[in-house]
């Protein structure tokens with residue numbers, strides 16, 4: 001099939017590349033000219049394991065193209081995926097300006113029947129707004145062309161996006177059109193060959209499914225963080241509790257790790273957007289508010305522990321920071337807990353030397369340039385170099401090379417062997433035995 005994918009971010013680029021990998025002809029569109037030029041030359045704007053290989057193979061095979069012109073991309077395709085950003089607006093609602101701009105542009109150029117697929121995460125009811133935006137433009141030019149709307153939310157995880165897209169747990173297709181359903185089935189069938197995992201539902205149900213899924217995962221994390229904070233006060237090790245409850249198949253082990261808070265481009269904004277949807281219905285979302293509140297406080301926890309240990313004035317102190325990305329496997333810095341900690345440490349007068357295996361370029365673009373020029377923040381090319389003469393180390397992102405490091409080498413490098421482990425990567429007892437002062441999250445025992 002010939003497809004158009006609008007937006008070449010984490011979702012759009014992965015979607016485009018994976019559909020091309022299955023033999024479709026895909027044109028990816030982005031308004032960001034630099035991104036498009038880079039992609040044409042094989043330079044990927046994001047880090048995502050396995051993505052560069054399939055982008056390069058399919059570009060070379062002529063199945064994957066990049067352009068800034070939606071009209072050009074639409075010319076010989078009849079499925080248009082909208083995969084642009086839906087960032088939070090001032091009031092927490094999902095900002096639909098990019099989605100609706102694309103919908104209007106589709107309406108301006110659509111010439112024959114097509115399926116307009118919303119892959120961006122959008123509030124319930126957006127399908128109707130997209131339909132109205134497309135139809136409005138068709139009417140304006142006196143056109144007569146039919147189209148269908150599909151909501152096809154994306155469930156990929158950054159860091160494993162290609163794998164998730166190629167082998168999805170489920171594909172959600174929201175539509176009321178048989179014709180669109182058949183087209184979507186044909187498109188996704190190659191991804192679910194061993195057993196069908198395509199779930200059909202209404203557009204609104206599909207839109208809500210995406211928010212409910214993210215809100216559930218965020219809830220599990222905030223729940224576990226709340227339990228961990230209580231464990232800490234009761235002299236209980238939350239890691240034992242995690243294993244103890246995870247073994248119940250009704251609970252399971254996923255998303256019950258205590259830590260220094262969730263970040264990323266999805267959970268924080270999607271929980272906010274769901275809260276906003278509830279408010280608009282005059283419904284008080286008590287649980288969702290608590291999930292968000294717990295996460296906001298959790299992001300300050302490492303700093304509070306540092307202050308308890310070193311005092312509020314950190315001038316003259318240096319901290320090593322392991323991990324900048326909001327989670328391992330990505331260079332995405334959106335809403336990363338490391339940003340909160342950096343602001344707090346530097347605000348209290350400390351210097352920080354940070355290392356991240358892939359996110360340092362992205363972080364440099366995100367963080368105040370004055371920190372680098374003023375010497376408050378430096379990036380170390382190596383994880384051990386970030387520990388040289390530091391008063392303490394804080395682990396914020398659980399990248400694999402941080403899981404089992406050379407503790408002897410660390411102790412020899414650090415001025416004082418103090419570790420604040422925001423992801424509970426190490427065993428408190430073993431750390432104590434090897435001469436570290438160790439602070440985890442909820443490791444009360």
Ligand code: NAD
Nearest residue numbers: 007008009010011030031032083084085086098120121154
């Ligand atoms: P992103 O910010 O990485 O990429 C969005 C892209 O859209 C950018 O390259 C931007 O230049 C482009 N764009 C904006 N307006 C445009 C327009 N009018 N025409 C063409 N291109 C335009 O965003 P993302 O992380 O890929 O997320 C996209 C959507 O998917 C969001 O709604 C998000 O919530 C959802 N989502 C994201 C993830 C994830 O892990 N990142 C997972 C599932 C769903």
